[in-house]
Amino acid sequence: MIEIKNLTKRFGHITAVDDLSFRVQPGEVLGFLGPNGAGKSTTMKMVTGFLAPTSGAISVCGHDVLTDAAGAQAAIGYLPEGAPLYPDMNPRSMMRFVGRARGMAPSRLTARIDEVCRLVHLEAVMDQRIETLSKGFKRRVGLALAILNDPEVLILDEPTDGLDPNQKHEVRELIRTMSAGKVIVLSTHILEEVEAVCTRAMIVAEGSIKFDGTPAELRGSSRFAGAIEIAVASDHAEVAQRDLAELGSVSHIGEVVEAEGETRFVVFPATDAPLLEDVQRVAAGASWSLVRLAVDRGRMDDVFRTVTTGQSAQGA
Ligand SMILES: Nc1ncnc2c1ncn2[C@@H]1O[C@H](COP(=O)(O)OP(=O)(O)OP(=O)(O)O)[C@@H](O)[C@H]1O
Numbered sequence: 001m002i003e004i005k006n007l008t009k010r011f012g013h014i015t016a017v018d019d020l021s022f023r024v025q026p027g028e029v030l031g032f033l034g035p036n037g038a039g040k041s042t043t044m045k046m047v048t049g050f051l052a053p054t055s056g057a058i059s060v061c062g063h064d065v066l067t068d069a070a071g072a073q074a075a076i077g078y079l080p081e082g083a084p085l086y087p088d089m090n091p092r093s094m095m096r097f098v099g100r101a102r103g104m105a106p107s108r109l110t111a112r113i114d115e116v117c118r119l120v121h122l123e124a125v126m127d128q129r130i131e132t133l134s135k136g137f138k139r140r141v142g143l144a145l146a147i148l149n150d151p152e153v154l155i156l157d158e159p160t161d162g163l164d165p166n167q168k169h170e171v172r173e174l175i176r177t178m179s180a181g182k183v184i185v186l187s188t189h190i191l192e193e194v195e196a197v198c199t200r201a202m203i204v205a206e207g208s209i210k211f212d213g214t215p216a217e218l219r220g221s222s223r224f225a226g227a228i229e230i231a232v233a234s235d236h237a238e239v240a241q242r243d244l245a246e247l248g249s250v251s252h253i254g255e256v257v258e259a260e261g262e263t264r265f266v267v268f269p270a271t272d273a274p275l276l277e278d279v280q281r282v283a284a285g286a287s288w289s290l291v292r293l294a295v296d297r298g299r300m301d302d303v304f305r306t307v308t309t310g311q312s313a314q315g316a
């Protein structure tokens with residue numbers, strides 16, 4: 001597992017990581033979210049032993065990263081930001097080079113290169129010079145190198161960045177299938193990705209933790225969770241909103257958007273109110289009719305903005 005205690009990194013007057021403490025257990029896939037410059041990559045570089053902390057302690061699978069970086073690194077597969085690669089090598093020779101450097105036995109290495117090549121779909125480019133590969137293929141080579149020796153801990157800095165939608169999907173599947181018994185930490189700017197692959201979501205901003213919970217808790221903490229989005233014909237929008245606003249289970253109505261003769265708005269519940277039943281009852285007996293009704297599960301982008309800037313995504 002990974003254990004981070006009071007980790008701080010300063011670059012001159014910039015505090016990139018500010019007294020961060022957390023643990024990640026085997027089986028967990030931790031999604032690191034946060035605005036640009038939040039300190040995600042800096043934290044990952046310190047966990048992998050590529051950057052020395054200003055203060056604090058990191059242990060990976062029982063190895064202290066500061067005093068036993070080699071021991072920790074033996075357990076880690078790391079996909080760095082931007083995937084630095086040797087441009088003159090091809091994916092096959094680069095994998096062989098990295099595998100040998102990691103002390104893999106030649107027979108295991110050969111078998112594993114074939115396996116990993118299939119897993120990240122590099123078959124067509126295995127013998128092509130890396131500098132001539134497209135961005136997404138370079139990313140896939142980086143990912144192949146990170147998982148080459150099937151490490152216990154995977155640190156993946158924006159693993160799906162630059163991949164096409166099919167590859168994004170496949171890499172998420174790959175991460176999910178690899179996750180049993182492993183510790184995986186990945187960073188991403190795609191909020192849905194956290195829901196698709198992670199068991200735990202952490203939002204960092206200005207170097208410290210702003211949220212730590214499951215993706216469902218993240219979504220559920222949105223002010224939209226449990227609210228109902230309604231669409232009616234614009235001619236009826238005013239009366240519909242008036243009828244609904246009278247309900248005791250409604251706290252307020254907001255987010256009104258009019259487009260193409262249709263008006264959408266969001267009905268926010270008073271605390272623990274049986275909003276859906278009430279709305280359906282009122283709609284059934286009303287002079288206006290519903291075009292659409294949807295209960296909101298909460299909006300990740302709203303929570304993200306709220307916890308990282310103190311504002312909401314769309315003012316209610
Ligand atoms: N080598 C360095 N020297 C000076 N400042 C640095 C260095 N590396 C990172 N920083 C600063 O540390 C802060 C955190 O950067 P970091 O790369 O960790 O952010 P991030 O969360 O990964 O952002 P992004 O989402 O853009 O990848 C930023 O203000 C960045 O400019």
Ligand SMILES: [Mg+2]
Pocket residue numbers: 040041042081157
């Ligand atoms: Mg980064």
